[in-house]
Amino acid sequence: MEIFIKEHETKGYAIAQENEKKAGAMTYSIAGEGLIIIDHTEVEPEYNGNNLGKQMLDKIVEMAREKNVKIIPLCPFAAAMFKKTDDIKDVLKI
Structure with a gap:
């Protein structure tokens, strides 16, 4: 499984692929310098x-x-x- 980050303008994606097939994605909005908003997570049913x-x-x-x-x-x-x-709360915007 390969997971990579891709950004385009004000949107970002963590995309999971296995053998070039999309397994899932987590999307985020770039809300300014130093802030992102994770807005959606999707996993293909066969990878649940x-x-x-x-x-x-x-x-x-x-x-x-x-x-x-x-x-x-x-x-x-x-x-x-x-x-x-x-262990991930250090990046949480409070």
Whole structure:
């Protein structure tokens, strides 16, 4: 499984692919310098139960740390992960 970040203008994506087939995506809006808003998580049904959503979130958190960006998790999945995962709260916009 490969997960990569792609940005275009004011939108960003963590895209998960396996053998060039899309397995899932987590989208975010670039809300200004130093802030992104995670707005949607989608995992293809055949990849459910593989922790793919968390892997995509981890990729975005890694990018946020590198760029010194804070995250607002509007997506219900991302919001739930931030509530229960202490080691990613350093990038959470309070």
